[in-house]
Amino acid sequence: MEHVKSTGERIDPALRERAEAVLATLAGPHARLREDQWTAIRALVEQRRRALVVQRTGWGKSAVYFVSTALLRARGAGPTVIVSPLLALMRNQIDAAARAGIRAVTVNSANTGDWERTYAAVDAGEVDVLLVSPERLNNPDFRDRVLPRLAAGAGLLVVDEAHCVSDWGHDFRPDYRRLRSLIAELPAGIPVLATTATANDRVVTDVTEQLGLGREAGPDDEGTLVLRGSLDRESLRLSVVPLPTPAQRLGWLAAKLAELPGAGIVYTLTVQAAEEVADFLRERGFPVAAYTGKTEPEERLAAEGDLLANRVKALVATSALGMGFDKPDLGFVVHLGAPASPVAYYQQIGRAGRAVERAEVVLLPGREDRDIWAYFASLAFPPEPLVRQTLAVLGPDPLSTAAIETRVDMSRSRLEMLLKVLDCDGAAKRVKGGWIGTGQEWVYDRERHQRIAQARRAEQQAMLDYLTTSECRLVFLRRQLDDTDAAPCGRCDNCAGSTWSARVDEGAAEAAGERLARPGVPVPPRKQWPSGMTELGVPVSGRIAAGEQAAEGRVIGRLSDIGWGTRLRELVGADAEDAPVGKDVLDAVVRVLAGWGWEERPVGVVGIGSRRRPHQLEHLARRISEIGRLPLLGTLVPGGDRPSGQANSAQRLAAVWESWKDVPDLGAVDGPVLLVDDVIGSGWTMTVAARALRQAGAPAVLPFALALDG
Template sequence: MAPPTAATHAPALRDRAEELLVGLAGPGARLREDQWTAIHALVAERRRALVVQRTGWGKSAVYFVSTGLLREQGAGPTVIVSPLLALMRNQIEAAARAGINAVTVNSANVDDWDATYAAIDAGEVDVLLVSPERLNNPDFRDRVLPRLTASAGMLVVDEAHCVSDWGHDFRPDYRRLRNLIADLPDGIPVLATTATANDRVVVDVTEQLGLSSGEPLVLRGTLDRDSLRLSVVRLATPAQRMGWLASRLDDLPGAGIVYTLTIQAAEEVAAFLRERGYAVASYTGKTDPDARLAAEADLLGNRVKALVATSALGMGFDKPDLGFVVHLGAPASPVAYYQQIGRAGRALDHAEVVLLPGREDRDIWNYFASLAFPPEPLVRQTLDVLSDAPLSTASIETRVDLSRTRLEMLLKVLDSDGAAKRVKGGWISTGEPWFYDAERHQRIAAARKVEQQAMLDYIATDRCRLAFLRAQLDDPGADDDPRCGRCDVCTGQVFSPEVDAAAATAAATRIARPGVVVAPRKQWPSGMKDVGVPLAGRISAGEVAEEGRVIGRLSDIGWGTRLRELVTGDDQPVPKDVLDAVVTVLKGWDWAARPVGVVGIGSRTRPHQLDHLARRIADIGRLPLLGTLAPHGERPPSRDNSAQRLAAVADAFDTSSLPALDGLDGPVLLVDDVIDSGWTMTVAARAVRLAGAPAVLPFALAQTG
């Protein structure tokens, strides 16, 4: 690294910084004082800094201008750790405007990696953008990272709040940055940025990233957004909320985002709005990458009125003229809510922000909270499984009762903490001691409950909504501005809760429409032999089930609540409204061949309900009830992961009570209450097929979402 030169003299340095900013942001652009403070600290003093500023403030200008100045002093390239490809694309385009050559290494440009590494070695690259997950790729970690660590001119951690907490959207690879930062040579500046962080998150980020040494500069600005008009509209049912949205979407300014709490809700709301004539698209974690790019481009080009999205559309999406953000369901914390509404009105005088909370929001919050860091016995069990011989994640899964997603997150945390290591072929133990920070996890859980209550308080508040949010995010200027003068509380101008009758009826009809397709399992999990189950590879054609049906998912907007009450309640007969839905689903099922008989799956928890359901389906369809596939043995313990769930039910069913099925000339309708992981239905269908049924059509009341 080149030592500071005369160019670091503050007046000359600021003049040059202003010149670089003009290239980045256009004629007339001037640095904010806090931007200059951060740039000076990074370039002239080579310090570490945490910048917490609202969306649109210009955090990217800080690191791109700093990069330009550092490169002119002979420093190496800036490494930016960025969480999303969409964010990387925007950053590369912005850097180019300032004459900065930025490149990225990600899963979508594998063929370019060698050329990119060569350009970095040749000094031709000013900025390298990588995802936090790339830092844990063995080849990148061992081949590229040491060179970058030795030669980097600056490290930037964008969206640094991702390192904090533990939940369904936790990014555990951010934790590896602590080790990366610790390995940097002296004098390499480090910048962490985020738009949303209260005091708790600031402390957590500082600790997790190891920024506390050397008296880091912490710059926190006001979170006031003078373009945002915040409102809350309280409606009793999902149908009313969807109807309200459909009848007012045209009245909202420009193009915007409609956020939902679940993937199913995003897809269903988007489908409903399209039926009502709106140009909208859904955008979730399950959306194909190419479809995501197309949807982003359509919103940027105002070719759609809205994207109906989960939190997958958030960080990194930059549309300065976004006219509105509507939430169908409240996020679980003010931090998450402000992060999402911050997308709106960055270059507008007026943008609408509307929250339509639902009674089911708390159930969804509780579900995501259940994905918290595993208890210590499961973590110790995972560590005990590891050795110096690499094990794949799938193999570990057969020995530890964690879902694949939670197991992968845990392994990454153990890796970042030095207790495990990802290598080619899987995971190994390092043998290093590891401490379970129970106090921290308890603190996170308690803080999560407090923040959930804060969202409920936001919905009910009679004080300025923006002032409420700013106080919750520990905005240092919140007490100076007790009223924004724009929200529904301040102005008294509230959206009417009246819903257009036609839109409400259409919404009610849409979400009351029963029937969800359930794809059959076609592949056994890997490593089943490790748990004594001789099942591997593809499920054979003579044992696999056909495509199935359920009334709805437990997470659905319409049927979800009703089905949750039924399948978790007392052992009672299936009520008439649900039986009517069963008939509707069966009538609409486009099966290749009509079933010729019904087989029920016996239940240990609600045997009368399942027996009643199977008998009523047989009676209504005028089909013979062939019998019940009775579970034998004790009820298997609840399991969290796919392999262990299969192991628990692999030998659970006895077909001896069924009549001979090999004389049937059509499929059997196999009936259960809930399809969860799908393994109970898969094993039951296999047993019925092996008993002679030519085909099996799975049917259940509900599927978990």
């Protein structure tokens, strides 16, 4: 018999019993639904409502949508569509669904060969859950052919990691913003669930507005049901260990890593840092692996498996390892460098301590952190003139992103982000063959972008305050996420007294210093011209001819390196003086050249002239020729009115295409030529200069520079 609420709504008394049974298949026979889990499930299954669940990592948000899916499918509802941002998250979700007898499949960039079979299985009713990435929603074929059928026949729509939809998160995944249109097109009565572990009041409000979920309401009221729980986790022991230099921080990590419980994650702020730290820890005998946005999918999967099985002590990772990675017994999270906001920091440390009594969380902040924050902030939404220029380029005929690059000076990643936002706003549209303009009026929301920038600055300041606060660190973080029930944890370094000494083992610090001071980074040559160069008056296309290519080059280090980065920024940064390189740098040059391992030693040196630091580069080329006892064969002098500051490959190549005059005649040269510059950025300066030298007779060109910017 059904119970009837005062509102007239019929409640099935056996529903919770069936929900508990599904949960048992997911999480084991002793698992029981939390009250908020049950509230959300009932709202979705019985009331067909819209809900936003904000609960800490490990609380069981996925259980809500998998249990709801099983119950809805039993009632004859269509499949659940889950919009999920990361492949790692999708893999975990599919494995969890299988345990409950739920048939889950995914459509993403890593399984293109399976798409047609997947669509056919969905049409045949053989799929309970379809996981898609937000980017898939704007794939022309998927958007026009598959999405309408899904929207019409879905039983439940789930937006996982919903904080990505907020105006704070659209820079991360702009495709999340098109979910508002998808939700608006859903037939009446299809429930919607949005979930996240990291959302303060501002983000909750923004998510409900961006997704068009409607006003916030309580469990028995109409509107969006918002369920927020405590962010406390009794296992976490939070500490900050301030150390002045990168070598000391890396040395501390190497000395303490064995003392940290179980297996864990070491977070860094950049890809280069992750790779550098992982290399050093392996040299010190630790089984670790790097995990970044540049790691191949197969390697990522293998690394995740190694960490889950405790075959490695740690993954040294960027934020690419975060949402969706599920290891309940993760024993520690260490940060080499502070994230730019307490919200991001809490999300990452929330990976630890879900099923262990004690998990160590240690932050080793660096002085260079703010420079890294500033760099990423500089990649925010483009200024209005660039946006207007992009809109002016788009017309009724499709243009590829590469073709747009020849007409708009913006980096590829930034341009793609802008195009997606314009698409979400209706001013552009992705079609087969590229992008078109819609002619729809578009307003640059300057106030919104200023608000985002202001929010970023406030969160960065809050992160700096976290480093020096004397109050409970967990209270500080929970308050940043508007968790009003926060009370002193009694476990962090401020509550319990210092838990980790700042003393660094001399041997470890010395080894770290030596590793960071080790110069030499290979620079692969360009082998392909950018597309559409004839649009810019540059008559090249396709592969660079073998007889015009540069060989692999070398630099002392990257400007973003933990070790050499600071010194190189002092030497060649935007505000650097035109001064001769110091002895320490010349010593590093010698070490790089001595360890190059070239097949044939260079027979001469050619310098590249500089408008900004001519004396520095002249001195560098001359000293290399003197130290190596090689003739200085000449200098390529920049000519013409060469612009600066280009952002993408096509524009950069066009800017340097006819730059060089006084190219020396190298017809009599019988070996490789060492080509010397200060900084390699896009690589096009070296590519064009090497081409000029090869055409002048050089049998090979070896590029060398002080720094790599990128």
